[in-house]
Amino acid sequence: MVRHLEREAISFNGHPPFDEVVNAFKDQSIRSPGNDKSIASFNTALLELLGSDSEAAAFLADHYHARAISPTHFVNLTFRAVQFIQLYVEQGEDHLAYRYFDASDHWTGRLKRVFGDHKETLSDILRNKDTVTTIYQRYAGPRAIIGRLFSENGGLRIADLGCGANHGLRGIDLEEPFDPIMDETDSKSFSQSLSLPISIEDALAVDSENFENPDANAWYVACSFYPKELDKVKNVRELESRLRRSRRVRFMQSDLLEAGLPEPFHGYFDAVILSTVLYQHTQINQQRIKEEAARIAKKGGVVVMQDFAEKDSSFDSGIRFTEAWFNGFRYRTFLMRPEDPGEVLEVLKWSDGRCTHVRPGEDYSKVF
Ligand SMILES: C[S@@+](CC[C@H](N)C(=O)[O-])C[C@H]1O[C@@H](n2cnc3c(N)ncnc32)[C@H](O)[C@@H]1O
Structure with a gap:
């Protein structure tokens, strides 16, 4: 993985500031991938969290700066990391309920757990993974x-x-x-x-x-x-x-x-x-x-x-x-x-x- 990080660091000349990540979160809270309401409401909830929780904001900014990847890639990666946690790490009957979320307050409890109990998993993904789809x-x-x-x-x-x-x-x-x-x-x-x-x-x-x-x-x-x-x-x-x-x-x-x-x-x-x-x-x-x-x-x-x-x-x-x-x-x-x-x-x-x-x-x- 070090090899990968080196490659990214060499590849990107001039890393856009974290503000651009925040703008990309805003953009996806309005125009979400696939017009998916769950992703849109997630991005709104995340923006609210960034405004109210300086520790969570610093955590995301630090991970973004460590990677030197594009703001859009980081924003997509963040939702996918959270989806990974919902699919494979969260336990309980309603761990897939997020599929139907369409308001930011639906995400409040989940986000607390993502940035609390699941912080290590989130950090590992944000540090090491790229988004990979296969269609x-x-x-x-x-x-x-x-x-x-x-x-x-x-x-x-x-x-x-x-x-x-x-x-x-x-x-x-x-x-x-x-x-x-x-x-x-x-x-x-x-x-x-x-x-x-x-x-x-x-x-x-x-x-x-x-x-x-x-x-x-x-x-x-x-x-x-x-x-x-x-x-x-x-x-x-x-x-x-x-x-x-x-x-x-x-x-x-x-x-x-x-x-x-x-x-x-x-x-x-x-x-x-x-x-x-x-x-x-x-x-x-x-x-x-x-x-x-x-x-x-x-x-x-x-x-x-x-x-x-x-x-x-x-x-x-x-x-x-x-x-x-x-x-x-x-x-x-x-x-x-x-x-x-x-x-x-x-x-x-x-x-x-x-x-x-x-x-x-x-x-x-x-x-x-
Ligand atoms: C977005 S996915 C697309 C997968 C598939 N081609 C599709 O269209 O559904 C991009 C894939 O490219 C692979 N990839 C990216 N950079 C690569 C590289 N330097 N060498 C080999 N594979 C790479 C990733 O691992 C990932 O699986």
Whole structure:
């Protein structure tokens, strides 16, 4: 973990003041992720606590300064830490009642316990964890693009870098269906491509964490669901048990910023997916991860990037990260060809990171 902290400290030049964290808490008390009322009321309650309890305020500020992570990341991390405590540490019949909270006073008793009995757990998470979600539905975009470009080719090789709990490639391999998608593309060409057959010869999923490990798995559950979505945990557990049947997807635990993938993988893959991994990184590290993706793609292959970002030619990378997690169509799917890394195509726009509503991006017709 020291290694991780060093990486963050080096990565961030100029750490925004704690006031910006407070502003982000305010923002999320009004516009909460997924419009979730429990998260909105949590953020209001936390702001009230920061105003009335100088010890709690100092505790959060100290943890924020120790990490040198972005204010938004810290704010998301704080709610997820509290959700982890509700799910796995709090005991008693009503430990899941927070799902239905919609007023700040509902949180008062919980927050007292979080900053009291559970302070050590909170501190451990705020010091050591990053937010990690895994959403199979996000792989609909990359799957449709791969179907469109490579359906005629046999024996595809695909990599997923920053795969989280490795649902994407295993689900695609087993033809696990996606949830319904509202498709605004011409003649529903997106949905047609999604159903074009592909044949996988070899697939590699890479992440710095192994989510088969029970602790890492518990943390990813705490991160992946809004309180109002917790009913879906059961479905995801069932999905995970089906995914264990996949035999063509290898998993490699590796930090993409520490060691490149071994030489046999250079120029090996038809498609390399980077789904919702770059936004967590600074520009320099985004570039390093993209270069690694381009290195392992073969000639004629593609890198499919998907993130909270928009096309912007004034940036060297061709895209600008927006951190606009919740509002309209800022979660997008991009395509890059390793032979021409300067040209980034914006292929798809999604209503949000849950990927149930798609529109064509400005370069849609260059791919579909
Ligand atoms: C937000 S999750 C996205 C998971 C999945 N791709 C999805 O879209 O649902 C980002 C994942 O990237 C992984 N990650 C971030 N930086 C990484 C790095 N330097 N090397 C390997 N994995 C990394 C994290 O561990 C996490 O599992």
